Amino acid sequence: MLSALDTFDTGDETPKVWVVGNRNILNGPQSQYIKYCEVWNPQKKMVHRDSVCRYTQEIVTDDNEGSWTFNFGIDGKLLEDKTLQEIKVEKSKGTSLL
Secondary structure (H helix, E strand, O other), X not given: OOOOHHHOEOOOOOOEEEEOOOOEEEEOXXXXXXXXXXXXXXOOOXXXXXXXXXXXXXXXXXXXXXXXXXXXXXXXXXXXXXXXXXXXXXXXXXXXXX
């Protein structure tokens, strides 16, 4: 079965803000036609591979800042598709580094 790419929800493309020490969830493209989804962190390490484009970062660190990549395969297509999500990492207000 084929589906036009414009029918896929490719996620929120605006930068997200994560706070150091918190837990955050990263949602990628959503479709019943996705066969697999890989999530790559800014250090180019694959941290997730499943049929669902949803990844949980248990503890946010400074290393999480940057472009996260979702590579996903779709039924009926021979090539992967890709979407990016930019993450900004901030220290929480009131946190002292002394």
